[in-house]
Amino acid sequence: MKIKYTALVLLIIIFFNTTAFADTSIDNGKAIFIARCTSCHNVNAQVVGPALANVDQRHSVDWIVNFVHSPKTMISKNDKDAVALYNQFNQIVMPDHSDLSVDDIKNVLAYIKSETKTVTTEAPFSKPGKLVPNYHPLSIENNYGFFITYLIAVALLILLLIFAVNVKDVQRKNSSSK
Ligand code: HEC
Known part of the structure; x- marks a missing residue:
């Protein structure tokens, strides 16, 4: 009974450890972007609408929120940027x-x-701009805490299983020798 309880606690620790490190805001944003925006937008390339990379440097967050909510309203209010984009596209x-x-x-x-995609320019003309990949695989250096807790939890689980098997063995031996 105790063993089952400890195993459950360990599983919960592993679960929370894993989800705590996953960035849910980016996942949520990705889901919305794919469902609602990819028909016209790509982050790094112009499609029907502009490439959205660095859009937060071109406009304030407030402006972007208002624009996404209703581009029509912005254009009819003669917002300078919205009208310029409208004409450009x-x-x-x-x-x-x-x-x-x-x-x-x-x-x-x-x-x-x-x-x-960020272009790293080390020195002008030294080498062509290098595209840095934007995925960040789990790595020992960046997710040290995550890996340590994960390994400890897995090791404990294995020890627990071995222990449970041994206890069963001893119990069986005891009852058969009686
Ligand atoms: C039907 C096509 C279409 C869809 C779907 C669409 N957009 Fe757009 N978007 C455009 C066009 C076209 C423009 C250029 C402005 C204009 O023509 O009014 C634009 C402009 C923008 C801009 C301003 C970009 C800049 O460079 O200043 C932002 C921000 C934006 N869209 C975000 C979004 C988001 C977020 C979504 C999804 C929720 C989305 N758009 C869905 C067509 C679309």
Whole structure:
């Protein structure tokens, strides 16, 4: 009974450890972006709408939230940037996404940031700009705490299983020798 309880606690620790390290805001932003935006946008390339890389450097977060909620309203209010974009992109009006919350849009921005290809320029003309991959695999250096807790928890689980098997063995021997 005790062994089962300890195993359960260990499993819970492993589970929380894993989920705590996964960035949920980026995952949420990615899901929204793929479902609602990829038909017209790509982070690093122009499609129907502009490439969205570094969009948070071109506009304030407030502006982006208002724009995503209702580009039409912004254009009709003669917002300078919105009108310029509208004219630049062949007067295609981006549809309203007024049901997205401010946090949803911030998550989309976090996802855009995580997908943005950064060009590292070490010295001008020394070598062509290098594209840095934007995925961050779990690595021992970056996720030291995660790996240590994970390994300890797994090791404890294995020890626990060995222990449980041994206890059963001893019990069996005891009862058969009687
Ligand atoms: C039907 C196509 C379409 C969809 C879907 C769409 N957009 Fe757009 N988007 C555009 C166009 C076109 C523009 C350029 C502005 C204009 O024409 O009004 C734009 C502009 C933008 C801009 C301003 C970009 C800049 O460079 O300043 C942002 C931010 C943006 N969109 C975010 C989004 C997000 C977030 C979604 C998904 C929730 C989305 N868009 C879905 C077509 C679309």
